[in-house]
Amino acid sequence: MTQHTLDHPAQLAAEVLPFPLIVFDDLKRVLWLNTAGQEWLGVSSRKLSKRGLDAIHPAYSRIADPVFQAIDTGQSVILREVEIAGAQYDLSASYDHEVGATTLCVLPAPAPRRQEHQAALGFGKMLAHELKNPLASIRGAAQLLEPSVSGEDRDLPQTIIEDVDRITSLANRWSSIGDVELQADEPVNLNRVCVEAFERLARSSSLADDLIIEQFDPSLPQGRGDVLLLQQVVLNLLQNALDALEDTDRPRIRVETYYDALDRGADGSRPAPLVIAVRDNGPGVSAELRGSLFTPFVTTKPAGEGLGLSFCARIAQLHGGRLDYESTPSATSFYLKLPADRRG
Known part of the structure; x- marks a missing residue:
């Protein structure tokens, strides 16, 4: 690994910063990153020095955008509210002409x-x-x-x-x-949370049983939190999927639970590897709603108040997790991501 960056007088201060700091040379190679950067990317300095940006998870690939712009133009570049691994970040790439290096600072976007x-x-x-x-x-x-x-x-x-x-x-x-406040802090079996949400949905919709496909990880570790609120989140996601399939040929809802070992958490500090995925083959989320989908009163339902996803996102946040989604014109997936129960 190149050492000249490590001899910089500000190295010690950079090392103790709580946010990722990554230094690149003019050949777009990683020279150095602090401990927060290694934890956030989930990769060591040594691995990055050998493999470059190919060593990081694809979800973090966008960190290179402002860096490469800064190197190519010789100017500093700031990108705000960039979505990386399901969270929003502000990226600041500062080009230093004297040392021929670009320093990338990664900060969580303001709430x-x-x-x-x-x-x-x-x-x-x-x-x-x-x-x-x-x-x-x-x-x-x-x-x-x-x-x-x-x-x-x-x-x-x-x-x-x-x-x-x-x-x-x-x-x-x-x-x-x-x-909303959590009224319980107890071990939670996420597979059971899904099953109970199915049962509640089936009582209100006779179509639910025929549409839902289950794919559970039987070895999934326990989560922790408020079972009632987590059930409601899954129920809301299921109901949204059911509503989205109203005019779909061969409608299907797939509910999966799995462990995502690569998840680094929304703020880079606490991973949220436990995942409940609710997928449907409906028409997808319209482009105009994608930037504000979790904002209260945003809805596509004629009789809806637009509170369901805002509520779900808030509950995920209170559990130390988050709610992500992916959508195309023929498929939509919502991901409830939660931390594992460390006490267990």
């Missing part, structure tokens, strides 16, 4: 402004308030029916009561969007 959520905050409070009376009426009616129901339907009133209690709990806790 979306809180103003985007102000209208949603008021709506969440109103929603919780307005739901209480009809939910109480439904629960009361189910309790009255329970003694008179027999045969194969005898479990239906209790099922209604359980679902109403679950919705009431969510409404009470989701009194303000973006300020």
